[in-house]
Amino acid sequence: MVLDRPPEPSAADPRPGWKDRLFNRRSYAWSKRFLDPLFLGAIAVLIAVPVYASGNPWGSFALESAFASIFIMLALAWDFSSGMTGYLNFGLPFFFGVGAFVAGYMSWQDEVTRYVPFLLAGAFAAGLACGVLFAIPTLRLRGPYFTLLSFLLPLLALDFVQAFWWELNMPSLGYWAIPFLGSTPEAELILLSVANGVFLAALCFLRSSHFGLVLRGIRDDEDALLSQGISTFPYKVVAFTISSGVMAFAGASYAMVNSFGGVDTFGFFFILFPVLIAILGGTGELYGAVFAGYFVYLLYANLFPTFAELTLILFVSLAILLVLFLPHGLVQPIRRFIKFMRTEQPS
Amino acid sequence: MSLLEVSGVTHSFGGNRALDAVSFKMSVDALAIVGPNGAGKTTLLNVIAGSVHPDRGLIQFQGRDVTRLPPWRIARLGMVKTYQVVRPFRSLTVEENLRLFAELRGKADVDQILQETGLTEWRDYPSGVLPFGLLKRLELAKGLATRPELLLLDEPISGLSRAEAQGLIATLATLKASGTRMVLVEHRLSEILPLVDRVVALDRGRLVFDGTRPDFFRDPAVRSAYLGSDDASG
Amino acid sequence: MAASLLAPIVVLGTLYGFYYLLLALGFTLLLGISRVLNVAYGALYMATAYFVFYLNIQEGVNLVIANIIAAGVAVAAGLIIFLVCSKFAPDPMRFLIVSFLFALLFQYLFSYYFGGQLGTVIPGIISKKEILLFDVSVPPALLVLVGVSLGLLFLLWAWIDWTDYGRTVRATAEDPETAGLFGIRVRSVYLTVVAVSSALVAIAAVLVVPTQELSPSMWVEPFVIAFVVSVVGGLEKFKWTVPAAFLLSFCQEAVTILYPTSSGLPDIVAFAVAIAFIILLPKGMGGIRHGS
Numbered sequence: 001m002v003l004d005r006p007p008e009p010s011a012a013d014p015r016p017g018w019k020d021r022l023f024n025r026r027s028y029a030w031s032k033r034f035l036d037p038l039f040l041g042a043i044a045v046l047i048a049v050p051v052y053a054s055g056n057p058w059g060s061f062a063l064e065s066a067f068a069s070i071f072i073m074l075a076l077a078w079d080f081s082s083g084m085t086g087y088l089n090f091g092l093p094f095f096f097g098v099g100a101f102v103a104g105y106m107s108w109q110d111e112v113t114r115y116v117p118f119l120l121a122g123a124f125a126a127g128l129a130c131g132v133l134f135a136i137p138t139l140r141l142r143g144p145y146f147t148l149l150s151f152l153l154p155l156l157a158l159d160f161v162q163a164f165w166w167e168l169n170m171p172s173l174g175y176w177a178i179p180f181l182g183s184t185p186e187a188e189l190i191l192l193s194v195a196n197g198v199f200l201a202a203l204c205f206l207r208s209s210h211f212g213l214v215l216r217g218i219r220d221d222e223d224a225l226l227s228q229g230i231s232t233f234p235y236k237v238v239a240f241t242i243s244s245g246v247m248a249f250a251g252a253s254y255a256m257v258n259s260f261g262g263v264d265t266f267g268f269f270f271i272l273f274p275v276l277i278a279i280l281g282g283t284g285e286l287y288g289a290v291f292a293g294y295f296v297y298l299l300y301a302n303l304f305p306t307f308a309e310l311t312l313i314l315f316v317s318l319a320i321l322l323v324l325f326l327p328h329g330l331v332q333p334i335r336r337f338i339k340f341m342r343t344e345q346p347s
Numbered sequence: 348m349s350l351l352e353v354s355g356v357t358h359s360f361g362g363n364r365a366l367d368a369v370s371f372k373m374s375v376d377a378l379a380i381v382g383p384n385g386a387g388k389t390t391l392l393n394v395i396a397g398s399v400h401p402d403r404g405l406i407q408f409q410g411r412d413v414t415r416l417p418p419w420r421i422a423r424l425g426m427v428k429t430y431q432v433v434r435p436f437r438s439l440t441v442e443e444n445l446r447l448f449a450e451l452r453g454k455a456d457v458d459q460i461l462q463e464t465g466l467t468e469w470r471d472y473p474s475g476v477l478p479f480g481l482l483k484r485l486e487l488a489k490g491l492a493t494r495p496e497l498l499l500l501d502e503p504i505s506g507l508s509r510a511e512a513q514g515l516i517a518t519l520a521t522l523k524a525s526g527t528r529m530v531l532v533e534h535r536l537s538e539i540l541p542l543v544d545r546v547v548a549l550d551r552g553r554l555v556f557d558g559t560r561p562d563f564f565r566d567p568a569v570r571s572a573y574l575g576s577d578d579a580s581g
Numbered sequence: 582m583a584a585s586l587l588a589p590i591v592v593l594g595t596l597y598g599f600y601y602l603l604l605a606l607g608f609t610l611l612l613g614i615s616r617v618l619n620v621a622y623g624a625l626y627m628a629t630a631y632f633v634f635y636l637n638i639q640e641g642v643n644l645v646i647a648n649i650i651a652a653g654v655a656v657a658a659g660l661i662i663f664l665v666c667s668k669f670a671p672d673p674m675r676f677l678i679v680s681f682l683f684a685l686l687f688q689y690l691f692s693y694y695f696g697g698q699l700g701t702v703i704p705g706i707i708s709k710k711e712i713l714l715f716d717v718s719v720p721p722a723l724l725v726l727v728g729v730s731l732g733l734l735f736l737l738w739a740w741i742d743w744t745d746y747g748r749t750v751r752a753t754a755e756d757p758e759t760a761g762l763f764g765i766r767v768r769s770v771y772l773t774v775v776a777v778s779s780a781l782v783a784i785a786a787v788l789v790v791p792t793q794e795l796s797p798s799m800w801v802e803p804f805v806i807a808f809v810v811s812v813v814g815g816l817e818k819f820k821w822t823v824p825a826a827f828l829l830s831f832c833q834e835a836v837t838i839l840y841p842t843s844s845g846l847p848d849i850v851a852f853a854v855a856i857a858f859i860i861l862l863p864k865g866m867g868g869i870r871h872g873s
Contacts, residue, residue, distance in 0.1 A: 088674055090681070137860040144618040144677045148808055149859060151620075151681075155801065156852040159845030213439060213447045220436040227398055229422030229451045229493050268685055275678070284438070309693045316686045323679050324669040 038334070039204055042287035046193045046200070049294060054186040062185040064301040065294070066257055069192035072293030073199060073250040074274035076286060080203045081243035083283035084212065085236060086219035087146050091134065091153035093270040095244040098130050098157070099123035099251025100261030104175025114179050120252050127248020131241035139236045142222075154266040161263050174262020181256035188257055195253070196290070199246055203286055206242075215239055216284065269312075273297065276319045282329035292329070348410045349374045350497060350528060351426070356394055356404030365390040366401065367552040373530065375544035377523055380532045382549035383572055388532045389431065389501060391549065395530070396428035396499050397421040409496065425452060425496030429489065431505060431532075433482040437475035441466055441485060444474050448492040455492045464488040464518060480511040487518070491527070498529040504538060512538055548572065586838055592717040594834035598827035599730040600723065600789055601806050605814070605822045606737065607781030608807035613819055614754045614774045617673060620681040621662050623804025624688070625655040625779050629786035630795055631691050634703045645706055652783035659779030660772060667771070684800055692797035705791025726788045733781065734823070741819075750774065782807075805848070809855040815865025825865070829854055 053065040082089045102123045106113040138149050165173055182188035206212050214235045217225045225232050255261030277296050281288025303311045349372040358366045365387045380388050393399040395406055397418040406414045413421050436444050442457060449455040461467045464484045469477060474485055490498050504512040520542055533539040546563045548556035550572035556563060563569060608622050632651035636642040662683050666676045707725050711718040741747040753760045753770045761767045814825030832854055833847040840846050858865060
């Protein structure tokens with residue numbers, strides 16, 4: 001291919017107006033971020049599910065959808081940090097559990113701190129703090145070593161609670177009688193859907209900003225970023241901190257939907273489903289988690305009454321097959337199809 | 348004050364001395380580092396860029412000692428290296444690859460850089476689908492996006508056809524004319540030498556020539572290094 | 582009083598050090614040669630235990646034969662997991678995720694089939710009648726394990742350092758691509774290493790599991806021990822596994838003896854040691870000479 005000298009810029013080229021900037025797909029403003037059909041589809045699903053779940057003629061499945069929403073939140077948080085950077089964080093149940101325990105602890109103090117927004121805010125703040133404390137020393141490690149170290153965190157938390165719950169004046173290996181998130185499962189689903197919408201919008205905004213470009217660049221080639229002037233460490237710490245805060249928020253929500261937050265929140269179940277959802281949705285794609293989350297969890301919720309533990313075996317097997325044969329999930333093929341339909345082929 | 352000063356740089360990999368007391372100064376717009384295979388050219392460039400810290404010696408950039416600084420700090424000071432084996436961020440588009448670095452040192456004009464490097468029509472494509480020749484241009488564009496004081500180009504035309512190489516060299520000439528200063532490591536002497544103002548030659552880790560282009564081919568040490576080597580591209 | 586605490590710490594710390602060494606040897610061997618982090622390593626330990634239970638207790642197979650078959654099953658499982666992961670998920674991160682999922686799969690499978698047997702202790706091929714060593718009661722299996730560990734450590738070292746095949750293994754570890762170009766069958770080297778690694782963890786299970794209760798989550802502890810010892814020794818640095826194993830076991834035994842009522846404390850110590858090393862000495866003990 002012969003490459004000519006690049007053309008001189010034309011003095012007659014007009015500056016793009018507001019319409020061009022809004023609808024020009026080369027613009028890095030709102031069009032790129034929020035006119036993405038998959039993003040809009042995800043928002044539509046977040047609106048539609050609470051409406052349909054409550055008004056379903058076969059009976060409300062709002063509670064199951066509420067749990068699905070919590071797993072979607074976890075998947076979003078995990079995907080934002082781990083999916084985008086490639087630093088796989090298996091400590092997800094640790095932050096989830098921190099949120100649950102902080103919500104429980106606060107709710108047992110006095111009437112003021114039983115106020116739901118306080119519990120959620122406290123859990124989010126605790127998640128941020130734990131995220132920073134974890135991220136700073138460990139994000140020096142690369143790849144599998146970071147992942148394995150993060151794997152120790154929930155085990156550490158589990159052993160800590162089991163060893164010291166009495167000294168910490170906890171009622172048991174968890175807190176019960178935590179205030180409900182909403183007055184009904186339908187109300188809880190609406191609250192969680194709104195929260196997911198806010199998180200999704202915020203994370204998608206960050207994803208398409210320079211911050212998000214750096215995170216994706218870390219996944220592709222961190223050494224190249226470092227050699228060309230970008231210190232990746234602060235970006236990683238910020239991403240993991242935000243992610244930890246959202247995970248803790250999800251943990252508090254879970255505790256409030258159940259009215260109980262205990263050591264089960266440190267279990268592997270809370271790695272399996274979010275990671276499965278994130279992978280099925282397409283790692284790094286964020287909004288794919290919304291579609292995948294409702295599909296995966298509602299399927300599980302419908303199968304479990306019949307098949308009990310076999311359901312878990314089925315889902316783990318599915319996760320294995322997914323990682324082996326469809327590691328980019330389902331959203332990427334859909335996106336490629338959309339892009340193919342919209343793009344002119346190069347000369 | 349020289350833009351770049353290399354003093355007594357020595358480095359070994361295990362028992363192999365890759366660089367042996369290499370010293371030179373750069374005050375020109377374009378400098379070429381040449382030499383036969385195994386001369387230590389890429390090692391020298393890596394030492395200058397900070398990805399390898401030398402066993403001994405000093406690297407000064409704009410009068411500041413950068414010998415032990417990490418690569419990202421050196422890049423922020425204005426000295427940026429591009430890779431011989433291209434390393435685009437494959438999941439990002441061409442434009443996104445540039446936007447990663449466009450605000451590193453002031454605000455770079457991404458549109459202009461895309462135009463200068465002939466990548467405008469490819470800006471929205473994932474960089475992973477680009478043919479090799481365009482990836483080489485993208486590598487150059489990424490370096491330009493950092494608004495460098497000095498570009499370190501590691502074999503920028505290696506792997507390109509003669510026509511592609513001519514196109515890229517024309518781009519480099521335009522950039523040089525507009526004020527971009529560069530150090531190039533290259534094997535393909537006949538194509539790259541017309542672009543540069545000064546030549547530094549290495550042979551088995553030692554500096555054997557530091558002078559102007561006309562003197563390069565006449566120097567006995569250079570002739571000995573090349574004619575006594577197996578370098579087929581010289 | 583201090584002397585009465587010191588004896589169990591020293592005795593049990595030493596004995597468990599050999600157990601940790603045996604666990605970590607296989608893990609570090611696999612990591613050092615094939616460069617993969619296999620989370621399912623602990624699941625092979627659990628698989629051995631449950632198969633002994635199934636064959637001996639449920640099917641009435643002779644105990645020694647049951648142990649041999651169970652170890653064989655663990656080796657086969659290790660090979661299958663490695664083959665599947667290396668063929669379809671060869672990059673380190675996907676390998677790690679898939680191996681973790683296999684470990685979870687084993688957990689849920691054993692929970693489903695044997696869930697009601699929680700708390701069972703399987704019989705051991707060595708008598709469980711504790712003996713006194715320096716006034717400390719120790720299970721005889723641990724004493725046997727010392728001999729087995731030392732023997733296996735010597736054999737492994739001799740195999741890697743003195744034999745032609747060991748040279749092949751070291752070359753493959755150094756540069757698999759070049760090794761392949763020179764005619765070394767890299768895949769079969771990896772499979773051999775996986776088999777040896779799986780056998781080591783199975784032998785550890787045969788000797789130690791009779792002193793523990795069966796549980797579907799019992800794969801976690803051996804994996805964590807192996808990983809922590811590897812981190813402390815310096816990942817992939819084979820010879821530093823030895824002092825690292827003893828450092829960890831002495832720390833844990835000291836905590837167990839000094840705080841006997843806190844059951845989770847020894848594990849917390851293990852994590853704290855790992856995290857401290859990662860923060861202060863990221864290259865582990867083996868990296869001290871080269872600086873951290």
